[in-house]
Each structure stands twice: as structure tokens, then as C-alpha cells.
Amino acid sequence: MKTMTPPSMTTTTQETKVPKLKTHKGAASRFRVTGGGKIVRMYGSRNNFRRKKRQPVTVKFGRTVEVAASHAPAIKRLLSGQ
Numbered sequence: 001m002k003t004m005t006p007p008s009m010t011t012t013t014q015e016t017k018v019p020k021l022k023t024h025k026g027a028a029s030r031f032r033v034t035g036g037g038k039i040v041r042m043y044g045s046r047n048n049f050r051r052k053k054r055q056p057v058t059v060k061f062g063r064t065v066e067v068a069a070s071h072a073p074a075i076k077r078l079l080s081g082q
Contacts, residue, residue, distance in 0.1 A: 023081035031067065031075055039075050040064040 031041050046061030067075060 021081040024078035027075060027078035031079065033079065039067040039072055039079075041067055 031039050033039055042064055043061040046058065050058060
């Protein structure tokens with residue numbers, strides 16, 4: 001009499017699937033990646049006490065600035081699911 005082994009005990013070559021990377025939506029709304037691969041952000045403090053600030057200051061806050069090189073790898077990791 002021949003015994004059958006259950007399918008769970010047989011060894012098969014299965015590929016281990018890596019879970020999908022998900023985009024951090026908070027980071028996606030604050031940062032964006034340029035065509036050249038740089039990460040840019042907006043200036044902070046642009047909406048607080050906006051009426052008191054001089055116009056050149058509010059214009060400056062409307063522009064984008066490149067993220068510091070020390071923060072770039074962590075932000076790229078957060079945006080990697082895009």
C-alpha cells in the first residue's frame with residue numbers, strides 16, 4: 001500500500017513575492033520630483049499672517065526650492081510607490 005504525501009509537504013520552487021511599495025500621500029502632496037530627478041518643495045510659512053507680510057516675502061514663498069541633500073534619500077523612499 002502506497003501512502004500519499006499531502007500537497008503542503010511537497011517542496012515546490014515558488015518565487016517569493018515582495019509586497020507592493022505604497023506612496024506616502026502626505027509626502028506626495030508636499031514634494032514632487034522634477035524631470036531631472038531632483039526633489040523640490042514649497043517654502044513654508046506662506047499662509048500664516050499673510051496680510052502682515054510684505055509682498056516680496058509672499059512672492060518668495062510661492063516659489064519652489066530644492067530639498068536638502070541629507071533629506072533626499074528618505075523622501076525618495078516615501079515617494080517610491082509612485
